[in-house]
Amino acid sequence: MSRPTKQSPERGSARTRLLEAARDTIRQKGFTATSVDDLCDAAQVTKGAFFHHFKTKQALGVAAAQHWAETTGAFFADAPYHTPDDPLDRVLAYLAFRREIIAGETAEFTCLVGTMTQEVHNTSPDITSACADSIFGHAATLEPDIAAAIVAHDIRGDWTAESLARHMQAVIQGGFILAKASGNPEMARESIDHLIRYVRQLFNIGETP
Amino acid sequence: MSRPTKQSPERGSARTRLLEAARDTIRQKGFTATSVDDLCDAAQVTKGAFFHHFKTKQALGVAAAQHWAETTGAFFADAPYHTPDDPLDRVLAYLAFRREIIAGETAEFTCLVGTMTQEVHNTSPDITSACADSIFGHAATLEPDIAAAIVAHDIRGDWTAESLARHMQAVIQGGFILAKASGNPEMARESIDHLIRYVRQLFNIGETP
DNA sequence: TACAGCATACCAACCATATGGTATGATTCA
DNA sequence: TGAATCATACCATATGGTTGGTATGCTGTA
Structure with a gap:
């Protein structure tokens, strides 16, 4: 700082x-x-x-990715989705929260590090790795809740908490791309809806609460 | 050349x-x-x-997106995933095919128009709209099979063939971002695995074939 | 407490090169 | 012959980055 x-x-x-x-x-x-x-x-x-x-523009890129990781990290840590007692409810609340904050101008809700990664993945390892830290670091914050939900609901499948956490990020990032292409935030929300449905199905709970 | x-x-x-x-x-x-x-x-x-x-570099961008739509359109039209009789099998074969072709260098399997969209969505409406045509045009080719599968398997849910087709593209695009960030194609395949599991669950067929 | 010595934060002007784009001429094909 | 397809040389500007310098705060020492 x-x-x-x-x-x-x-x-x-x-x-x-x-x-x-x-x-x-x-x-x-x-x-x-x-x-x-x-x-x-x-x-x-x-x-x-x-x-x-x-030192260089690249260095600014790295610092921007790190700054993004810090600020969004604090933002999600303070977010209200951590309150439910049931870990699965926390996971679903996270997704509902991600859905909620998709509003306004595209540039306001989309992801800085996802954008930068697409551009520089082959030309700037420093920035790419800083972006990766941000994305996978955020995914990692979801793993404990997912893992706890697996235990609590006695689920066994050939997938891991880690991979589901990453998949969630993929869906969110992909939704951003469709939103940008169409200029319509609803495209991003729609994909999160599918993701929520997927998670509910994974944990064998009904379609509508 | x-x-x-x-x-x-x-x-x-x-x-x-x-x-x-x-x-x-x-x-x-x-x-x-x-x-x-x-x-x-x-x-x-x-x-x-x-x-x-x-005429300009922008015009090249538009033409490149259109060229991409044409070549990938032909590529997917000729692909082997259309052969199964059951429409749901065709949908699953499509996803298996998308998974298969994720190999080699990142730049070889990732999506041109997804990349361009991220960059120019706010600065070049022409390119963005050409990219959107490519993405949503491809998604539209999946709708008939999904719609037929819904009928064939007598599925009713609060989702449409259109939205599922778009969601598939979102997952694929998002997987590309994680693959680029990590330098690991497996991140993209992993997300398609989740997507396959989701589709199987939507149509009430078992976890493993 | 005072002050030297140093580090940090910032500024304005400048530079070499890369960039998108143009003007014009040559060659080929129908 | 006329239009299309290139090639060469060039330009105005934007770009990342540098230089030299100033103002201000911090710190160790006597």
Whole structure:
């Protein structure tokens, strides 16, 4: 995080503002199409400040992915889907929550690291690995609940909590692509509905609660 | 793929070679990071030829998406998954086929239009709409089989053939993202396995054939 | 407590190159 | 011959990145 100073709390915030600008701008235009000047304009920062905080544009990409992991990590940790007692209910509440937050402009609900991965997976290992950490790290937070649900509901199948957690991320990411292609968020919600139905079926609970 | 000689019947193929170069290069580096020079080099064509066939780089993007729709359309039309008599078997054969062809380098099995959509959805309506046509057009080819399977197996649920066809594309696209992030094609296959399990459950057939 | 010495945060101007695109000319085919 | 298909040379600008410099805060020491 940034280092706020005593007399001027605004100082030292250039880095944070750049990361926020990156989050917003890259989600709209993609990583490559976002120029350093774009970011400096959006963050109200000069180029000198940019290259003071980030050695290269790639380094900004890595930092943006890490910043995304941190902020979304906190966001999901504070989200209300953890409250149910039954672990399966927590899993389903997670999916309902993911569905809920799909609203507004496409660039507002889609995933920064999913977008960046698609672009740079073959050209920038650093950014790719930071994106992977974010995606699979988030998936990992779901595993305990899924594993507990498997035990609680006495389920046995040839799939693991790990793979289901990853599949959930795949469905969400794929939904974002259809939403972007069509300009319609409903495409993303629709896929989560199928995913919810799948999970309910996996755990042998009825179609409608 | 040699340079067109004066009398060669290869002549006039610059456009096609550029489209193939676009398919390959954009899947590796993304649309924005792929320069016109990159494409000319890969296609063994000069810039004059490029801008003779495509008014702008954007126009190339649109044409590449359309070319993708045509070639993959023919590829899937000729694929062997249409042979089973039972429509549900055809749907499952489709998914098995999609799973099978995930092999080799990431850029070889991932989707051009899915990649482009992520990048340009907010900046280039032309390309986005061409990509959407490709994705949803392909999804539409699955609807008849799904609809027939619903009838044949006497299924009633609050989902449609259309939405399931789209969901399949979402899962496949999402799997590609996880595969790119991790560098591991298995991540994409894994999600299709879940999707196959979901479809089998939707149609009330056993876990293992 | 005072102050030297250093580190951090930031700025404005500049640079080499890459980029999309153009103007124009040559060649081939129908 | 006229249109289509290329090739060569070129341009204006955008791009990532550098340079040299300033202002301010932090820290160890006497």
